[in-house]
Amino acid sequence: MNFLDKMERKYGRYALSHLTMYIIVTYIAGYIIQLAAPIMRQYLTLEPYYILHGQIWRLVSWILIPPSSLDIFTIIMLFFYYSIGTSLERAWGDFKYNVYIFSGILMTIIGSFLLYGILYAVNGYPSLMGTAFSTYYISLSIFLGFAISFPDMQVLLYFIIPIKIKWLAYLDVALLAYSMITSIMSGNWAGCVVILCSLANVLVFFLMTRKGKRSSFQQNRRRKEFKKAVSRGEAEYRNPNGITKHKCAICGRTEKDDPNLEFRFCSRCNGNYEYCQDHLFTHEHVK
Structure with a gap:
């Protein structure tokens, strides 16, 4: 029995059920805030500088910032992420899915402070990172987790073209790799830190469980x-x-x-x- 199985036996009763639904609800709340009071967005971002100066709520409030702007395609994607997220919950169980999501959130927070430290050491003064860390990578981690678990599942690209989900995952990974390479070549190491820390849970979780393999x-x-x-x-x-x-x-x-x-x-x-x-x-x- 691996580490996660042992932890599940001890603490599995504390796991949240329907976690994907809660994630989608936070996105919807974020869109409502953007429409009703767009100025509030600047008080929700994950900014270590402000967190260290007393704005502790930013450790959690950044989850309210949705991964993209609101349009018809965003609504379709929310239904898509709800579908694949609930499928992962059924396949893995509530506890392991909770660990997967919350470890991604925790690593994102740790990554933000790590990046803040790097920028402070390089620039010699506190730096603001804007919205470098966002819930986009939480959604992407759900997609990658589903693709690793069900690589041969078919989806309709543009509602017409049937394609196995693993090929879409390969495309996402290739785009991330390209983004990291261009960041390194341009000397923007911050971009690499954002990607690696935000998606570290995908690598760590599947190395621990080896579920995908x-x-x-x-x-x-x-x-x-x-x-x-x-x-x-x-x-x-x-x-x-x-x-x-x-x-x-x-x-x-x-x-x-x-x-x-x-x-x-x-x-x-x-x-x-x-x-x-x-x-x-x-x-x-x-x-």
Whole structure:
């Protein structure tokens, strides 16, 4: 049993349920503040200089600053992040998801003070960082966590193009790497500190649990075994008459539609409900 499992046994009862919903609510509250009293934004940012001078609320208030401006695409993204966030909660459990999110918030705060110290040492006087640290990276960490756990999940890019979520994650990582390289080449080390500290929870969490690596290995092994079974025509997966044996209760796909699909029964649903690999962890449990 790894460290997180031991911690969950001791403190799991204190974990917040529906944490993704609370995150989305804070974003909505931030948009309301921006529309109703935009001048308040400057009192919410994560600024170590002001925190050290008594404005302690900034340690928490920066979470109210939404990751982007409000438009129709932002509303769609909020629904998207709510969907993938709640899926992670179901797959990991409340405690591990809490650790993942709150460790990201804590590392962001630590990173802000680290950057403040660097700027103070270089400039010789206190520096303000504006909104260098924002909730954008919290949302991105949720997306990357989902992509690592469910790399083969398909989404519709621009509502038209089906694409596996892992390719979108690769694109995000490439853009982050490019941003870090350009920051280094321009001498802007502050940009690297912001990215590394804000997303350190992604690296630390998956190094501790190795969840992504373990899931990927088991999934690839099961896929290979399934392909071998299909090629041999074993009755375990399909009977001699070609009648399908597995069918997803959500999308209706069977092993005839895609031989690579894996099917499992959900132990938390009341009744014999079978789901494909894309909906096993994302469906609503039947009670």
